[in-house]
């Protein structure tokens with residue numbers, strides 16, 4: 408992904424001043440929210456976590472080991488149309504097949520500044536019959552650099568690993584949902600070719616998402632359980648939740664779209680609740696503050712959601728703002744990952760998906 412090319416030095420200075428202002432505002436918000444949570448407790452808000460919350464926020468040694476094993480398989484150079492890219496693709500496809508998800512590979516070829524390349528988007532669906540879909544998305548390709556092997560830990564090996572491990576952790580509940588619900592289901596899209604081969608332009612970037620959004624928009628709905636206003640496969644997407652640039656310490660995520668503000672608020676509410684019950688790993692007195700209200704948050708970030716957003720799909724863009732310190736640098740090779748942060752986000756997303764699907 409890239410910040411919009413409309414940015415120039417004056418805008419960057421403005422962004423710096425605004426960021427400073429936001430940081431000071433957030434500091435005030437943290438202070439005031441800690442006093443308001445005390446008021447909440449007096450007003451009778453639950454003071455102890457229930458067993459369900461405890462159960463689904465518990466990450467045991469097995470979970471942590473599995474996460475690292477999966478990450479290890481993805482955290483390799485995976486430039487489009489190379490053998491190690493094919494290995495990662497096969498690993499993801501097998502992973503989803505083993506969970507008994509329905510997997511489609513959306514393959515296509517197109518010209519790039521480095522010649523003709525073959526791309527494959529991976530689309531996994533829990534229950535293909537269900538009309539509507541909550542989509543969890545990331546990109547699994549890594550950026551080509553001529554002078555070093557780029558591993559892209561936050562970009563986007565960790566986001567893709569988080570999605571796969573979330574499916575495994577929630578598997579019993581998701582299978583139950585599959586058998587009981589034909590209205591809505593979970594879908595996973597792992598995009599190929601997000602990165603530019605050379606310089607980011609409209610043509611040299613977002614290869615996979617541009618292809619898939621156009622294709623889904625041209626296909627009639629394949630479910631016979633859909634209401635009449637759902638005409639295309641694209642219409643079946645209730646929301647596309649795109650994870651990107653996640654894995655370093657203290658990320659901040661902003662809400663960019665009014666249509667998904669409620670969902671963003673849901674994430675924020677879960678974070679506050681887990682903080683209140685001390686269910687997150689933190690050594691700061693005020694707890695974590697990942698999902699915050701960011702003033703002036705209009706998205707200038709070009710990422711895989713853009714082709715879908717242009718066609719009217721609801722978007723929740725979970726991307727660290729500002730970008731991680733090692734973005735598109737050799738240092739984004741895993742050594743700067745902050746596992747307590749990743750674990751905390753896993754816990755928040757687990758509860759979020761279970762609650763969105765009404766499974767707890």
Ligand SMILES: [Zn+2]
Pocket residue numbers: 408550562602735
């Ligand atoms: Zn990138």
